[in-house]
Amino acid sequence: MKAMSEEIEQKEESLFEAPPIAEQERMCEAILFASAEPVTIKELNARMPHGCDAAEALVHLRKRYEGRGVHVVKVGDAWAMRTAADLSFLMQKETVETRKLSRAAIETLAIIAYHQPVTRAEIEEIRGVSVSRGTVDQLLEMEWIRFGRRKMTPGRPVTFVVTSEFLDHFGLTSARDLPGLKELRAAGLLENRPPPGVMALGSSEDEEDESLEGQSELFED
Amino acid sequence: MKAMSEEIEQKEESLFEAPPIAEQERMCEAILFASAEPVTIKELNARMPHGCDAAEALVHLRKRYEGRGVHVVKVGDAWAMRTAADLSFLMQKETVETRKLSRAAIETLAIIAYHQPVTRAEIEEIRGVSVSRGTVDQLLEMEWIRFGRRKMTPGRPVTFVVTSEFLDHFGLTSARDLPGLKELRAAGLLENRPPPGVMALGSSEDEEDESLEGQSELFED
């Protein structure tokens, strides 16, 4: 208790002077270490005394953990500590059996990840088959996808995007790190090419909803 | 997957040769980090490749974390990692919620502002109901009111006045800047009175249900 009230005093003092960067690094370390979920820079700064610069402290911390059994990783705009993947063989005990996803769910997930933001009609156009409600529900429930902005096309359809939980699960810093993304884009396979003429294929009746813009929004910034 | 099978190979090799101590340290680090419970030396040794010496690796690991934001600690006869005790203050998140003052508090505050210095009895007379201790305490705590001089009347009751924090918050130079009834009416703040004489005869049975609160609700919007 005494330590805590001292700390509060320190916190107030630090309105005027931030703790040294080594101390800030320790603080980031403690916060990230304690949390199973990624923590955003914003939250780090909010929890650390005023005047701290979590972003800078993280640069140091990340370097410190390079090559260690535990790494500091970036997940979207948040940071987390994760065990090194090469030590997974030690972790059988910790392994959690993940629910097996159906082929349809895996494909739908991949399409959302690579094409986001993407509408249901676009997913159906790519798969050539209608997307069952259960598939989308399952992915939403797992918090691997969420609703994105509506598309500015007739009918203003909702779009799907992947979440930071998705990135965390697959060890990705951002959706730009998806495997093979560059090659796919270079090959034009992430384009939403409208079919020539009016002939529609399979279930793509509502293809007039689809526009060329928006497809690669996520990857542009 | 490839990494995993390599590791398995390494595991088999290590029947004959233990990994270097630095590697063992990494392993201990990852296991202690990911484990949901403190881990005994025996269990560490069982999970690490044959020939490893968890006890020795822990000595190194412990030293590495000295003075860091996270410590390697002994819990009973097992080992765990914990955030440094002096950083426990970081393990709380402060959320600030802004709420509107209750009507009782606003009315009490208004009376103090318009009639200061004013006694509790006077406030009660104007409001027509007794003023709860909590309301006054809340306003005192917010530092919007403070005790004024005692009144030179029998019992010498304390009075309340508004503070400079109050004036700051409401952007007033002095309490005299508060608009008067006439101005309030001119500003349309008093216009919502029911037209006189529209008494509904049949509906008067429940008049005793109507309290002061109920009545003034009519004028709110």
Place this chain on the structure above:
Amino acid sequence: MAEDLFEEDRERSVAERLAAEALIVDVDGFEGPLDLLLTLSRTQKVDLRKISILQLARQYLEFVERAKTLRIELAADYLVMAAWLAFLKSRLLLPPDPSEEGPSGEELAAHLAFQLERLQAMRDAAAKLMAQDRLGRNFFARGIPESVERVRRVTFTATLLDLMQGYARLRTRDEFRPFVMDRESVFTMEEALARLRGLIGFSGTWTDIMSYLPTGWEEDPVKRRSATAATFAASLELAKEGKVEIRQSETFAPIQLRRKDEGHV
């Protein structure tokens, strides 16, 4: 494209034909016509970009025909695709008609090839994605997360408008009253009834009901009217209950009442 048609036909081995046949039995296993087309395309053993759409169309139509002979019900979208591929096939085989509107057979074929390639690419990407190092399988989060204690601090606020409205509300409260009926000069029937019930026991003889008005209600006309009406209504109520008898000799004559005894008829 038309020239290599027969060549392709010749190239199809018996094994491939058998493979195509085997597909028929497994029609439920396909995720739509595009998936089926992609599977059929594998028999061509070429890069998807070099695939012969014409050959693929023929394979597909053959598949549909077989399904028909085996009396397998195909979902509508498979049949729509069949119709479309038949159309595409005719477009590809016939020399282009310059007067015809719309996209050429080659354009349509190219788009179908693109769709197949894109679907295949997504499948490969999905496989790569699932093979990534994954949380809870290859790398792990903190096993004993320390709970972050939430300290909630509430700050209260109000605006000048709230303050002024609050004050205005108080200061104008007395100026008017909400819808409350003024009841000072009203004698209710319930009151009259209660009063009569108490008095009726002593009324063995005919008495003017006006003598039952409560004291203090006889002078003021407003009060008198209310009390009279209430007392009269109450006496009717008592007559209905069989407690009293009422009589009036003529219109506007005094109304009299007396207790109804068991003996009276």
